[in-house]
Amino acid sequence: MTDLTRPFPDEARLGVSGRMVAACRAENRAALVGYLPVGYPDVPGSIAAMVALTQGTGGGGVDAVEIGMPYSDPMMDGLAIQHADTKAIQRGVRTHDVFSAVEAVAAAGATPLVMIYYNLVEHYGARGRRNDPAASVRAFARDLANAGGAGLITPDLTPDDAEFWTASSDEFGLDRVYLVAPSSTDERVARTTAACRGWVYSTSVMGVTGARAQTSDAAPRLVERVRAIAPDLPVGVGLGISNGAQAGEIGAFADLAIVGSALVKQLIAAEDAGTASLDGLRALVDDLASGVRASR
Numbered sequence: 001m002t003d004l005t006r007p008f009p010d011e012a013r014l015g016v017s018g019r020m021v022a023a024c025r026a027e028n029r030a031a032l033v034g035y036l037p038v039g040y041p042d043v044p045g046s047i048a049a050m051v052a053l054t055q056g057t058g059g060g061g062v063d064a065v066e067i068g069m070p071y072s073d074p075m076m077d078g079l080a081i082q083h084a085d086t087k088a089i090q091r092g093v094r095t096h097d098v099f100s101a102v103e104a105v106a107a108a109g110a111t112p113l114v115m116i117y118y119n120l121v122e123h124y125g126a127r128g129r130r131n132d133p134a135a136s137v138r139a140f141a142r143d144l145a146n147a148g149g150a151g152l153i154t155p156d157l158t159p160d161d162a163e164f165w166t167a168s169s170d171e172f173g174l175d176r177v178y179l180v181a182p183s184s185t186d187e188r189v190a191r192t193t194a195a196c197r198g199w200v201y202s203t204s205v206m207g208v209t210g211a212r213a214q215t216s217d218a219a220p221r222l223v224e225r226v227r228a229i230a231p232d233l234p235v236g237v238g239l240g241i242s243n244g245a246q247a248g249e250i251g252a253f254a255d256l257a258i259v260g261s262a263l264v265k266q267l268i269a270a271e272d273a274g275t276a277s278l279d280g281l282r283a284l285v286d287d288l289a290s291g292v293r294a295s296r
Contacts, residue, residue, distance in 0.1 A: 002227050004028075004255075004296065010232050015175040016150035017198040020063055020111045021234040021255050030251035032292045033236065034061075034285065035115065035260030037068035038101045039093025040084035041271050047104045049267055052278045054110040056285040064111035066153060066258065067101045071117040080261045083268060095120055099147040106148035113177065114144060115153040121165070134164045141168035151175025151198055159195035166195070177201050177236075180226060182218045193230035199256060202226055203239045220253050243284075244291030251295035259288055 008014055008022050024031040034053040038046050054061040070085035070093055077085065098114055105112035122133040124140040144152070151174040157165065159178060169176050175198030180189050182203075193200050202222050223235050237250045238258030250257040266281040 002224075002231070004253075008232055008234065013197060013233065015173075015198040017064060017111050017113055017175045017177070018234050020150075021199055024063060025255065028296050029293050030254055030295065031063040031236075031256045032061075032247065032251075032289055033064045033066050033113075033238075033256050033258040034263055034288075035066040035068055035081075035238075035258065036263055036267070037070050037081065037084050037088055038097050039070055039088030039091060040264075040267060041087070041276070042091055043093060043097050043100070045267075045276060046088070047101050049278055049281060050101055050105050051108045052282050053263070053285055054105065054108040055282070056289055057282045058286070060289050061285050062110060062289070064113055064150075064256075065101075065105045066260070067098055067105065067112055067114050068260075069095060069098050069114060069116040069120060071120065073117075078261055080264045080268060084264050095124055096143075099143055099149075102144065102147040102149040111150050112148060113150050113153055113175070115155065118154050118157040118165070121152075121154075134167075137164040138168045138171070141165075141172045141174055145172040145174060149174065151177060153177040153179075153201060155179055159191055162195065169197070175199075179203055180222070182222050184222075186225070186229060189226055190229050193226060193233050196230075196233060199234035199236050200226060200230070201258070202235050202237050202254070219250065223254055241288075244287035244289075246291070247288045248291035248295035251292040257288075257292055 014022055021031045036046060036050050040046050050065050053065055070088040102112040121140045122136050124136045176196055177198050178192045178196055179201045180192050219237050226235050234255035236256030236258050237254040241247050241250060241257060241259045242262040247257045266284055270277055
């Protein structure tokens with residue numbers, strides 16, 4: 001088993017978000033990451049919710065916010081996130097709105113990461129760059145860095161196809177977080193982790209996102225596989241965490257516990273009730289943070 005008190009030796013490879021994880025490890029705990037999409041219930045409301053993630057009810061919230069950019073054809077989003085994304089798109093969210101969210105999260109003292117489907121990055125910016133994806137990717141990376149973003153989580157991009165993103169993220173000092181799954185071969189895990197800077201996202205189950213009654217028993221096995229291949233890279237686990245107890249289960253063996261659908265459901269419930277209250281969201285953050293901090 002990995003010694004979860006050992007410092008990470010390669011600070012350059014940790015990047016911005018990995019150094020945040022290292023600080024949490026120094027406190028003998030995992031980092032807590034909360035996901036919300038920009039634009040739901042609207043852009044200002046989503047940003048207020050992200051700031052609430054960093055605070056909970058008493059100032060002890062998430063360590064990082066995974067800021068989702070809604071996409072019309074997602075490959076891994078479950079029903080709750082699909083619902084929020086659809087509403088956000090219908091209500092006019094735009095790619096540049098993600099930078100306002102990044103700025104707000106950074107100002108709140110948490111680490112902002114953007115989860116985005118790569119097609120949106122390749123087509124970012126002026127219409128004239130649609131035939132110049134390298135320029136679009138560079139412009140996105142520049143604007144993300146200027147907003148205070150740590151890097152990107154790209155669920156549909158593999159290192160094999162990431163030439164432009166690799167170059168631009170190196171130029172602007174941004175983290176590259178790629179995904180591995182239980183079905184990933186050891187060769188794929190090795191190639192993916194070698195291309196990461198910051199940490200690697202280990203999906204705990206096959207399929208789409210969504211809070212579950214139980215966390216997957218495949219998660220610890222995959223984390224150990226990843227660590228055997230890339231022992232000095234932090235490993236985050238997401239897909240399926242719905243409460244503090246489950247966050248604690250994940251935090252006992254992973255470097256980051258990532259929560260998404262359960263948080264989005266709090267925003268959906270508030271909208272369905274006709275209120276903009278973030279009390280339910282803050283209370284869930286408190287539970288998740290307590291679970292992670294008591295897990296080791």
